[in-house]
Amino acid sequence: MIFAAAFSRFIPHPPNFAPIGAMALFGAAYFSQRVLAFLVPLTGMWFSDLVLNNLVYSRYFDHFVWFSPGFYWTYAAFIIIGIIGACLLRRVRVRNLIIAGLSASVIFFLVSNFGVWASAGMYPTSISGLVICYTAGFPFFWNALTGDIVYTALLFGVFELAKRRLPVPGFQSIITIK
Numbered sequence: 001m002i003f004a005a006a007f008s009r010f011i012p013h014p015p016n017f018a019p020i021g022a023m024a025l026f027g028a029a030y031f032s033q034r035v036l037a038f039l040v041p042l043t044g045m046w047f048s049d050l051v052l053n054n055l056v057y058s059r060y061f062d063h064f065v066w067f068s069p070g071f072y073w074t075y076a077a078f079i080i081i082g083i084i085g086a087c088l089l090r091r092v093r094v095r096n097l098i099i100a101g102l103s104a105s106v107i108f109f110l111v112s113n114f115g116v117w118a119s120a121g122m123y124p125t126s127i128s129g130l131v132i133c134y135t136a137g138f139p140f141f142w143n144a145l146t147g148d149i150v151y152t153a154l155l156f157g158v159f160e161l162a163k164r165r166l167p168v169p170g171f172q173s174i175i176t177i178k
Contacts, residue, residue, distance in 0.1 A: 001155055002027060006044035008151075009052065016144040020045065021104025022151035024078050028085030029092055030159070038082050045078060073115025077108045092156060101152040105145040113137040 005019035005026070023041040031037035046067075053065040068074065081104045088100045113134050116122060123129035 001159060002041050002044045003047070005151060005155055006041075006048040007051075009048045010056075013147075014143045016140040017147035017150075018144070019147065019151035019155070020074075020078060021081050021101065021108055021144075021148035022155050024081040025085035025089060025097075025100050025104060025152055026155045026159070028082045029089035029156070034086070037086065038079060041082065042075065042078060045075070070115050070119055073112055073119070074108075076115075077111035080107050080111065092160070097152055097156055098149075101148045102145070104152075105141065105148045108144060108148075109134075109137065109141045 002023050005023050009018055023044060027037045027041035031040065049068055049071070050066070053061065053068055084103050084107065085100050088096050088103070114130070116137070117125075117130050117133035123133045
C-alpha cells in the first residue's frame, strides 16, 4: 500500500497534494519493526523521487539524479513525521489520525521551507528572509494538508476495511510485520 501511495505521485495533481505524510504515518502505525516502519516508506518515496526526477523533471537536470536537491530536508521531515506517527498511532483511532495528519502537514511545511531558506540561496539568510520563505510557501500548505488528510484516510481506511472483510486467516500478521 505504501508503494502504491508513492507511485500515486505520478497521477496529475495540484502542487503538494501528495501522499508523503500518509506514507510515513502508515508505516509508523503498522510495522512493528521500527527499522521497517521508516525504511519501507522512505524507500517508496525514494523510488518515486527517482522516477520523477529522471523522467518527469529531467529537463531541469543535465545528468541522472539519485537524490533531489535538498532531499535531506524532505527526508528529515518524513522521518520526523514517522516518529510522531509512532507515538500518536500506537492505537489507530480517528481522532489520532486527524491529529497525526495535521501534524504531518505542519511538520513538512516547517522543515521543507526551512530547508529552502537555509540551503537554496533564494532568500536572505535572516529572520525576515525566513518569514518571506514561509509566506511564499504558505499557499502550498493547503494542498499538502488536504493531501495528507485524504491519503491518510484512504490508506488507513482501506487497510482497516481489508482487515475486517478479507476472510484470509492471519491477514493482519501478513501485513503487519512482526
